[in-house]
Amino acid sequence: MDFTFLQSPTIIQISGWIMAILTLLIFSFLYKDNPFYKFAEHLFVGVSAGYGVVIVYNNVIVPNLVTPVMNGRAYYLIFGVLGVMMLFKLSRKLHWISRWPLAYVVGAFAGIQIIAYGQSDLITQIRATIQPLWVAGDPVATLSNWLIVFGVLAGILYFFFSKKQTGALGVVTKIGIWFLMISFGASFGYTVMGRISLAIGRFQDLLEFPVISTIVLLIIIAVLVVHTIMTREPVAEE
Amino acid sequence: MKKEIPLLITFLLGTWMILEFFFHNIPHVDQITEILTNGGMVIAAFTYILGVMNILQVNANRIKHHQDRPYKWTLLVGFVLMILLGFTWGIDVDSPFQWMYNTFYVPLQATMFSLLAFYIASAAFRAFRARSVEATLLLVAAVLVMLGRVPIGEEWIWSRLPDISNWIMDYPNMAGKRAILIGAALGAISTGLRVIIGMERSYLGGE
Numbered sequence A: 001m002d003f004t005f006l007q008s009p010t011i012i013q014i015s016g017w018i019m020a021i022l023t024l025l026i027f028s029f030l031y032k033d034n035p036f037y038k039f040a041e042h043l044f045v046g047v048s049a050g051y052g053v054v055i056v057y058n059n060v061i062v063p064n065l066v067t068p069v070m071n072g073r074a075y076y077l078i079f080g081v082l083g084v085m086m087l088f089k090l091s092r093k094l095h096w097i098s099r100w101p102l103a104y105v106v107g108a109f110a111g112i113q114i115i116a117y118g119q120s121d122l123i124t125q126i127r128a129t130i131q132p133l134w135v136a137g138d139p140v141a142t143l144s145n146w147l148i149v150f151g152v153l154a155g156i157l158y159f160f161f162s163k164k165q166t167g168a169l170g171v172v173t174k175i176g177i178w179f180l181m182i183s184f185g186a187s188f189g190y191t192v193m194g195r196i197s198l199a200i201g202r203f204q205d206l207l208e209f210p211v212i213s214t215i216v217l218l219i220i221i222a223v224l225v226v227h228t229i230m231t232r233e234p235v236a237e238e
Numbered sequence B: 001m002k003k004e005i006p007l008l009i010t011f012l013l014g015t016w017m018i019l020e021f022f023f024h025n026i027p028h029v030d031q032i033t034e035i036l037t038n039g040g041m042v043i044a045a046f047t048y049i050l051g052v053m054n055i056l057q058v059n060a061n062r063i064k065h066h067q068d069r070p071y072k073w074t075l076l077v078g079f080v081l082m083i084l085l086g087f088t089w090g091i092d093v094d095s096p097f098q099w100m101y102n103t104f105y106v107p108l109q110a111t112m113f114s115l116l117a118f119y120i121a122s123a124a125f126r127a128f129r130a131r132s133v134e135a136t137l138l139l140v141a142a143v144l145v146m147l148g149r150v151p152i153g154e155e156w157i158w159s160r161l162p163d164i165s166n167w168i169m170d171y172p173n174m175a176g177k178r179a180i181l182i183g184a185a186l187g188a189i190s191t192g193l194r195v196i197i198g199m200e201r202s203y204l205g206g207e
Helices: A009-030 A035-070 A074-090 A095-129 A139-158 A167-208 A210-231 B004-023 B029-064 B069-089 B096-127 B133-148 B151-157 B161-170 B172-196
Strands: none
Touching (some): A009 A167, A009 A210, A035 A074, A035 A210, A035 B069, A035 B096, A139 B172, A167 A210, B096 B133, B133 B151
């Protein structure tokens, strides 16, 4: 079927209006939880669940189950049967059947993760930490490498709970906490920047449709004002 | 037998996946691992379907008991619409499914996440009060990273701020992050081993 009409200016305009309306419905939560937000929230959950099912079917089940079986590798059906067994989790009496596929997934991915974590997060990170502590003619690089080596050691020592962190160990672990705090602060700043750029993106989208955005915004404000007045509990007289 | 067979499956699969790394040069080992991994992905995909079935079950119950009916219907309609469009006309770039994705899913998701920008600001106000050395370090690192990544920091305050922000990200931040990564990796490896040898069996549930 031909869907080129979805690229027509009218449909693009309608899409823009829908996007602006949905954006404002979600932003209405900044006032308080309200029916507009609840509507958009439930729509989001429904649409994303449906989207996920279709994508999982097309990207995982078709290439890893349907195609191999169609090509004559019938033994792949075992995984389909195990997958269906997983759905027994919803049954009160037969939920134990779901343990088999669950055990398969847990076992396989535990094994894969041990190697993956060992390679990427353990060996690679330790190798990257082994830095020269004296860089001739570059005091900044020397200081930076000291910070990396000492910071990593102090941070790891902070996570070592088999010995009471007092005395010299206490001092080092205290410095380890400082490094962790800098790390948390930097990550926080980074996250804030990411969220703010998302918010700016949404406002830019709204500015592309100023008329519909203004109308919808005014309607939301009017309805919220009326809703607040009507649902306000009378103040008890003393 | 309700627990013994699952424990055996976990042990065999986990051991195979670890040993495969060391013996993948032996003929057919790679192919068998590929089949087992693909199978794991198929079963994991069914866990997604299980989750969606659970959402539908919970919401259908709510509709039955007249709780938040209009919202629950909205959820179900959104779900069914996406499923119908995706399975009927495919997921090509110019399909109605992609149109729904771009028109509904993308703005809803982006706005949901951007809401956090507002709440993060109020959380920062509470978290960033410099009451101790630790809180002060958190505050200074966050402020420098933020100012170093916006035009106001470089053009109005100090032109070297982006360099300082990058240095914080590359050295003190990296040291802390690396300590966490190494600690978490050790934890993940030991938990994985406990699961494979059957010491950790909470994933099998009670009974």
